[in-house]
Amino acid sequence: MDESAVINTKSRSRNTNWFVLIASVFLTGYYVLISAWPFLYNLFISFWKVNLASPGIYERFVGTAYYEQVFTDPVFIRSFLNTLIYLAVFVVVGLVISLVLAGLIQRTHGVVKKVFIAMYFAPVITSQAATALVWKLIYYPKVGILATFLTSAFGAQPQTFLQDPRIALFCIILLDMWKSIGLETVILLAGIEEIPDSLFEASVMDGARPFQQFLRITLPLLRPQIFFLVVIKSIYVFKVFIPVYMMTNYPQGGPMHSTQVLALNLYQQSFQNLRFSYGAVVSLVIFMLMLCFVIMQIRYYRSEAH
Amino acid sequence: MMKHKPAFHYFKRTLLHGVLGVGAIGFVFPFVWMILSSFMTNQEITSSPITLVPRSLFFGNFQLVFHEIPIMRSWLNSLLTAGLVVFFVLFSSSITGFMFAKMRFKGNNTLFTLVLSSLLFPAHVILIPLYLLASRLKLLDSYVGIILPFLISGFGVFLLRQFIYGIPDSLIDAARMDGASNIRIYMQIILPLIRPILSALGILIFVWTYDELLWPLTVINSNEMKTIPVVLGHFTRAHGQYPGASMAAAALVVVPVIIVYLFFQRNFTKGMSMTGTKY
Numbered sequence: 381m382d383e384s385a386v387i388n389t390k391s392r393s394r395n396t397n398w399f400v401l402i403a404s405v406f407l408t409g410y411y412v413l414i415s416a417w418p419f420l421y422n423l424f425i426s427f428w429k430v431n432l433a434s435p436g437i438y439e440r441f442v443g444t445a446y447y448e449q450v451f452t453d454p455v456f457i458r459s460f461l462n463t464l465i466y467l468a469v470f471v472v473v474g475l476v477i478s479l480v481l482a483g484l485i486q487r488t489h490g491v492v493k494k495v496f497i498a499m500y501f502a503p504v505i506t507s508q509a510a511t512a513l514v515w516k517l518i519y520y521p522k523v524g525i526l527a528t529f530l531t532s533a534f535g536a537q538p539q540t541f542l543q544d545p546r547i548a549l550f551c552i553i554l555l556d557m558w559k560s561i562g563l564e565t566v567i568l569l570a571g572i573e574e575i576p577d578s579l580f581e582a583s584v585m586d587g588a589r590p591f592q593q594f595l596r597i598t599l600p601l602l603r604p605q606i607f608f609l610v611v612i613k614s615i616y617v618f619k620v621f622i623p624v625y626m627m628t629n630y631p632q633g634g635p636m637h638s639t640q641v642l643a644l645n646l647y648q649q650s651f652q653n654l655r656f657s658y659g660a661v662v663s664l665v666i667f668m669l670m671l672c673f674v675i676m677q678i679r680y681y682r683s684e685a686h
Numbered sequence: 687m688m689k690h691k692p693a694f695h696y697f698k699r700t701l702l703h704g705v706l707g708v709g710a711i712g713f714v715f716p717f718v719w720m721i722l723s724s725f726m727t728n729q730e731i732t733s734s735p736i737t738l739v740p741r742s743l744f745f746g747n748f749q750l751v752f753h754e755i756p757i758m759r760s761w762l763n764s765l766l767t768a769g770l771v772v773f774f775v776l777f778s779s780s781i782t783g784f785m786f787a788k789m790r791f792k793g794n795n796t797l798f799t800l801v802l803s804s805l806l807f808p809a810h811v812i813l814i815p816l817y818l819l820a821s822r823l824k825l826l827d828s829y830v831g832i833i834l835p836f837l838i839s840g841f842g843v844f845l846l847r848q849f850i851y852g853i854p855d856s857l858i859d860a861a862r863m864d865g866a867s868n869i870r871i872y873m874q875i876i877l878p879l880i881r882p883i884l885s886a887l888g889i890l891i892f893v894w895t896y897d898e899l900l901w902p903l904t905v906i907n908s909n910e911m912k913t914i915p916v917v918l919g920h921f922t923r924a925h926g927q928y929p930g931a932s933m934a935a936a937a938l939v940v941v942p943v944i945i946v947y948l949f950f951q952r953n954f955t956k957g958m959s960m961t962g963t964k965y
Contacts, residue, residue, distance in 0.1 A: 399868040400791045403782055410838055411800060415807040418815035425814065484706055492703065498951050499710035502717065505947050505954055508897045509915035510936040513922060514720045517929045520732065525719060528736045558713065566955050619810045622899045622915065630923050643810050643900065651904055656814050667811045678802045681844050 419667075426660040442657075450661040459633070459640040460665070462549055466641060467617045469550065471610055474557045478564035479602075483594050485565065486572050497569070501562035508559060512626035515555040516542065519627075542627060545638035552623045552639055560616075564609055571605040572598055608680065614673045618666050619643055642666050720940065724748070724933040731929050747934035750925070755917050756909065757938055764914040767832045767902075768895040774837040775891045776884050782838075783846025784876050788858060789868075798847070804840040809901045817904050827907045836895060842887055849883045850876060889954060914939050 426446055429439040450456050485496055503511060518526050519541035530536040541551045575597065583593050621643040625632050631648065633640035642662060650659030723731050724747050725740040751757060786798050809816060816835060825831035853876065861871050877884075899915040906912055912920070918939065922932050947954055 397791075400785055400789055403785050404793070404797055406778075407782060407797060407801060407838070411804055413819075414816075414835055414837075415804050415812070418812035418819065419807055421815040421818075422812055481706075481709070484702060487702055488706065494951075496706050496710055497955055498948075499714050501951075501955055502714060502944065502947065505893055506717075506940045506943050507914060507918075509899060509918045510939040511716065513918060513932045513936045514716045514940075516922075517723060517731070517933060518716060518719060520929065523732060523734050523736060525736055558716070562713075619808060621810075622897070625899065626919060626922070629926060646810065646813060647900060647903070650814055651817075659814050663811050663813060667806070670808075670811070671806065674806050677805060678799075681802055682799070684848065 422660050422663055425657055426664060428657060430656040432654065432656075446657045446661050450658055450665075455633075455637050455640060456645060456662065458637045459642050459645040462638075462640055463618060463620070463642045463669075465549060466553055466620060467614060469553050470556060470617055471613045473553075474561060474564065474613065475606065475609060477557065478561045478568055479599075479606075481561065481565045482568035482572055483598060485569055486598075487590075497566065500565055503559045504562040508622045509626050511559060512555060512623050515551075515558075516627045519551055542639075543635055545636045548628070548635060548639050552627055555627070556620070556623050560613070564613075567609065568602060568605055571602045575601050611673050611677050611680070615670055615677065618670045618673075621647065642669075717940065717944065720933050720937050723930055724937045726930050728928055728930055744930075747928070747930040748938075750928065750931045751921070751935045751938065754925070755921050755935070757917070757935065759910060760912050760914050760917040763829075763832075763911060764896055767829055767913060768892050770829070771833050771836045771895040772888050772891050774833070775839045775842045776888055778838045779842030779846040779887065780850075780877065780880060780884065781872060782843050783848075783850050784872055786843070786847040787850040788853075788855070798843075801838075801840050801843050804838070809835055813900065813904060816901070820905055826905055827911050829911075831905045832902055832911075832913070835901060836898070839891065842891065845883065845887055846880065849880055853879055885953065886956070 425438075427441060427443060429442050430437055431439045481500065485493060485500075488496060518524060521527065521540035521543050522538040524541075526541070527538050531538050539547070542548050579597050580593060583597060588596065620641055624639050624641055624644050625647075628634055628639050631652070633644050633648070642665060646659050646662040646666065649655045649662060722738065722740060725743050725745070726737070727744050727746065730737050730740060730744075782801070786794060820826050820831045820834065823831075825834060857875055858871055861875055866874070897915065898913075899919070902913045902916050903919070906916055918932075918935055921935055925931050
């Protein structure tokens with residue numbers, strides 16, 4: 381027994397070394413190539429005037445000139461504020477709706493429940509680029525399907541939606557909520573189903589109404605899921621690109637920059653205007669905004685890790 | 687609940703189903719509208735009293751799509767790149783997940799933190815250097831270039847590490863006693879046991895990669911290499927005045943996915959909620 385244990389640990393350590401060594405080298409190498417080096421490089425070019433045509437591409441060191449340029453650019457400021465509006469509306473309203481949906485679906489049973497989940501979940505798995513196009517048609521100005529519906533059902537003025545700078549951004553957020561609510565609902569529903577039935581039964585004995593149950597039992601016990609969703613959704617918002625790119629007319633972000641967001645600004649400045657240093661600064665802004673949320677996410681993962 | 691009369695209970699149930707039903711129809715409606723309007727002429731879509739159902743089946747939109755864009759080729763590009771990414775992510779996550787969960791070595795925690803830190807640097811944060819790197823490596827406009835930033839997923843490694851941790855040590859020790867190598871243990875013990883989480887993660891990664899736009903847009907130049915989202919973006923830019931044609935293109939992209947989804951719906955939702963609640 382003792383002898384075999386000794387042999388075992390010996391052979392284990394020998395094997396482990398090779399396995400671990402190869403895997404570690406690959407992991408480290410990949411992340412240096414794909415994360416660490418590009419990040420430092422990005423930081424570097426934000427201080428340089430870059431010209432792809434000139435040899436060596438760096439023309440000269442300009443210090444914080446690009447930072448000043450970016451932070452005083454009205455289009456950048458607009459995209460920054462729009463991203464914050466997007467964050468607030470998308471995260472808060474999206475979560476409230478999916479909480480209500482999860483609370484309602486929890487009370488259904490059998491096939492009905494499955495059908496409901498399938499229907500609410502369908503947008504999650506379909507391509508965001510394609511569904512953004514569909515919503516663009518739904519938002520067709522004045523005579524489109526939604527405009528007609530609102531006019532005939534509520535007597536509203538015929539709206540132009542995506543062409544109206546006051547509401548265009550919110551129209552895009554609405555599409556994005558439609559796309560993501562199914563996933564949040566399923567995650568929350570799975571959380572609700574882990575709550576022991578006895579808690580609900582006991583509260584019924586005490587005369588609690590369904591709404592009170594939701595406030596006093598469901599909501600507090602769903603805190604981990606809600607926290608996780610807030611973090612994940614916030615990180616998503618700082619990177620949001622596809623809906624605006626697909627739904628607004630070229631050059632995207634209009635009308636009057638009312639739907640301009642950070643990732644779109646980054647793409648347009650870097651690859652349509654070829655202002656790489658400007659783009660590098662915007663990248664860093666996205667990084668700084670994401671930073672505390674991603675750190676929360678990593679800490680959450682680490683605290684979950686055994 | 688017991689105290690209520692059956693009639694009241696029935697009313698409540700109907701109300702609940704009614705509210706959820708109206709919402710659900712609203713959620714599915716865009717897909718219905720997409721299909722209907724893909725068979726409509728431009729005039730039908732944009733004329734004032736809107737028609738819900740096409741007067742006759744009009745195939746001009748689909749003809750335009752097939753004529754203008756190599757949609758089959760884009761399909762192939764998307765399936766191939768997303769499939770490759772899924773393969774690499776499943777492989778890298780399971781093998782490193784096994785390492786982090788079941789092997790004791792110096793620097794285990796440090797390395798794991800390094801992997802998680804990669805979440806700080808999505809393509810949005812390093813887009814320009816990544817582009818310059820791909821250009822330096824002559825990977826612009828190639829499949830390798832498209833998949834390069836997505837081969838290892840910090841999220842995937844974390845998920846698999848959690849899952850493999852739950853596998854009893856006794857199974858692995860018993861195999862070691864019999865002289866099995868780590869590779870053999872990975873192939874014959876770990877892989878069969880983690881199949882459910884692998885399929886869940888695979889679906890998730892597939893959907894994400896299939897939807898990726900910013901990086902493909904940056905790295906792809908030629909028409910032949912465009913993935914589905916890139917091609918859709920360029921197509922609508924060129925044919926913005928034909929909404930029916932956009933819908934035909936969207937339908938060609940969405941309908942196959944919906945069909946797969948209808949057959950494997952449980953796998954999709956279960957997989958997503960599994961990955962969603964595990965952490």
